[in-house]
Amino acid sequence: MFDLSSYLARRTLLIEEHLEALLPQETSAGGRLIEAMRYSLFAGGKRIRPVLCLAAAETVGGTAADALSVACALEMIHTYSLIHDDLPAMDDDALRRGKPTCHIAFDEATAILAGDGLLTFAFEIIASRCPAPPARTLAVLSLIAWAAGPQGMVRGQMLDMVIQGRPANVQEVEHLHGLKTGAMIEAALAAGALIAGGTDSEVAALRAFGRKLGLAFQVVDDILNVEGDPAIMGKAAGTDRIQGKNSYPALIGLEKSKEKAQNLLNEALESLSLFDFRADPLRAIARYVVTRNK
Amino acid sequence: MFDLSSYLARRTLLIEEHLEALLPQETSAGGRLIEAMRYSLFAGGKRIRPVLCLAAAETVGGTAADALSVACALEMIHTYSLIHDDLPAMDDDALRRGKPTCHIAFDEATAILAGDGLLTFAFEIIASRCPAPPARTLAVLSLIAWAAGPQGMVRGQMLDMVIQGRPANVQEVEHLHGLKTGAMIEAALAAGALIAGGTDSEVAALRAFGRKLGLAFQVVDDILNVEGDPAIMGKAAGTDRIQGKNSYPALIGLEKSKEKAQNLLNEALESLSLFDFRADPLRAIARYVVTRNK
Numbered sequence: 001m002f003d004l005s006s007y008l009a010r011r012t013l014l015i016e017e018h019l020e021a022l023l024p025q026e027t028s029a030g031g032r033l034i035e036a037m038r039y040s041l042f043a044g045g046k047r048i049r050p051v052l053c054l055a056a057a058e059t060v061g062g063t064a065a066d067a068l069s070v071a072c073a074l075e076m077i078h079t080y081s082l083i084h085d086d087l088p089a090m091d092d093d094a095l096r097r098g099k100p101t102c103h104i105a106f107d108e109a110t111a112i113l114a115g116d117g118l119l120t121f122a123f124e125i126i127a128s129r130c131p132a133p134p135a136r137t138l139a140v141l142s143l144i145a146w147a148a149g150p151q152g153m154v155r156g157q158m159l160d161m162v163i164q165g166r167p168a169n170v171q172e173v174e175h176l177h178g179l180k181t182g183a184m185i186e187a188a189l190a191a192g193a194l195i196a197g198g199t200d201s202e203v204a205a206l207r208a209f210g211r212k213l214g215l216a217f218q219v220v221d222d223i224l225n226v227e228g229d230p231a232i233m234g235k236a237a238g239t240d241r242i243q244g245k246n247s248y249p250a251l252i253g254l255e256k257s258k259e260k261a262q263n264l265l266n267e268a269l270e271s272l273s274l275f276d277f278r279a280d281p282l283r284a285i286a287r288y289v290v291t292r293n294k
Numbered sequence: 295m296f297d298l299s300s301y302l303a304r305r306t307l308l309i310e311e312h313l314e315a316l317l318p319q320e321t322s323a324g325g326r327l328i329e330a331m332r333y334s335l336f337a338g339g340k341r342i343r344p345v346l347c348l349a350a351a352e353t354v355g356g357t358a359a360d361a362l363s364v365a366c367a368l369e370m371i372h373t374y375s376l377i378h379d380d381l382p383a384m385d386d387d388a389l390r391r392g393k394p395t396c397h398i399a400f401d402e403a404t405a406i407l408a409g410d411g412l413l414t415f416a417f418e419i420i421a422s423r424c425p426a427p428p429a430r431t432l433a434v435l436s437l438i439a440w441a442a443g444p445q446g447m448v449r450g451q452m453l454d455m456v457i458q459g460r461p462a463n464v465q466e467v468e469h470l471h472g473l474k475t476g477a478m479i480e481a482a483l484a485a486g487a488l489i490a491g492g493t494d495s496e497v498a499a500l501r502a503f504g505r506k507l508g509l510a511f512q513v514v515d516d517i518l519n520v521e522g523d524p525a526i527m528g529k530a531a532g533t534d535r536i537q538g539k540n541s542y543p544a545l546i547g548l549e550k551s552k553e554k555a556q557n558l559l560n561e562a563l564e565s566l567s568l569f570d571f572r573a574d575p576l577r578a579i580a581r582y583v584v585t586r587n588k
Binding site for chain 1: 326327328331374378381383384401402403404406407409410411412413414415417418421422427428429431432433435436439440442443444448449451452455456
């Protein structure tokens with residue numbers, strides 16, 4: 001029987017250690033920048049994207065070591081996006097995972113630069129620290145940059161700002177989530193499979209899994225934002241911008257939202273049908289994402 | 295006789311056309327992001343970094359085509375750094391090259407995202423559009439990310455914020471400029487040489503040229519900021535943060551600053567001594583940088 005919590009504990013430890021090695025503390029004059037980058041990087045994230053990336057590498061027969069640098073780069077890109085999204089000009093959030101956000105703990109200029117630094121450093125890590133053949137590493141870097149950039153996550157952030165304050169329909173909201181959150185979850189799975197030498201059809205299957213999982217993740221987030229306990233969530237429930245009147249519960253109702261999450265889970269699991277037991281961690285993670293309470 | 299102005303006109307045209315092809319206008323819902331990215335990218339920059347990159351490629355016997363994508367990526371990274379540097383939390387500049395800055399023309403959130411988009415897109419372009427062998431492309435991407443990131447340009451921006459408002463000495467100011475401006479100029483030259491297949495010693499020589507040129511550029515900027523005509527400069531003279539009491543003229547005097555610029559020019563030209571006529575554009579650019587009036 002596969003034990004998810006022990007698997008996740010081992011995996012997050014591996015990722016924490018590698019992140020620590022990639023971005024050690026500094027005491028020199030530039031230290032404040034690194035300190036701010038570390039502050040947000042080690043602020044208690046669940047490391048979902050790097051865990052998915054490593055699991056995808058193993059699903060196609062590779063090892064966690066093949067994908068570890070890519071996985072850590074994904075977490076840095078995720079962290080940069082949170083830092084910038086929390087800025088006063090964006091969501092203006094003072095708390096993230098129960099801790100002051102980067103611009104509150106430091107200042108706005110430092111937070112902008114910490115985000116810029118994490119994003120840039122992420123690409124440097126992929127380019128300089130992957131054990132894979134160069135052509136494969138380049139393809140992985142390209143797909144991650146695409147997913148993170150103006151056709152992916154950044155575009156999603158922009159759409160989120162544009163839609164803010166006006167009612168949207170389910171299609172618009174789904175498109176937005178697909179860009180803002182989904183693109184990087186898909187990329188984590190596709191990158192993990194690709195860096196470990198997965199075939200085109202394996203990469204495509206894991207990308208499809210990521211698409212369903214990312215959407216399920218968001219639907220569940222919306223549900224938790226209505227039902228969640230603030231003490232467990234680490235932030236006030238009901239405060240996220242896109243949640244609220246454009247959340248799934250508001251658009252299609254709470255019960256339909258839960259049904260949707262369950263259907264997405266089933267479709268996600270279906271995408272993994274070509275893989276053997278090595279995809280068990282991904283199957284367990286997908287089930288966890290839909291049944292979590294924070 | 296080498297004609298710099300006609301050379302620069304041809305080169306900037308080539309770069310403008312390629313930038314236009316890489317980032318065409320868009321009319322869809324995400325269009326505002328692309329519009330903001332384009333607004334700053336086509337706001338009249340002198341394209342110094344991409345021109346240097348192409349010239350470095352030719353200096354080692356390559357063609358402009360070898361380096362064109364890398365050159366455009368460098369300009370995108372430069373533009374992102376200007377957009378973020380102009381933000382209210384940073385330099386709070388309303389004008390850049392005589393035009394409203396991105397956050398004035400759009401809004402602050404859009405400017406943050408436009409910068410993020412340009413930075414991310416730059417790496418995607420390098421990873422997916424270089425005709426060079428993958429290993430070489432990866433090395434180029436890595437050196438550019440290093441120069442742009444928390445050990446290079448972003449670190450320089452941070453140091454600039456830290457030093458702001460207090461007097462610094464020449465060594466500190468020089469260190470700051472080396473990171474904030476110099477790192478990416480060096481990277482433009484090293485990347486151009488490397489992507490075109492330059493040898494290690496050729497890359498090192500062009501990097502040394504870049505180091506001297508970048509510093510000369512800054513010293514001359516400081517001088518122009520004291521002496522410059524606002525109508526020619528496109529911004530009010532004497533307004534840049536680091537200029538002012540930490541400028542070269544303030545620290546070592548105007549005459550010594552001019553002497554320093556001249557010495558740096560001589561050293562830059564010396565770095566090119568192993569190259570033949572193919573380095574003439576770089577020699578002419580170096581002379582232009584030191585003698586320009588804006």
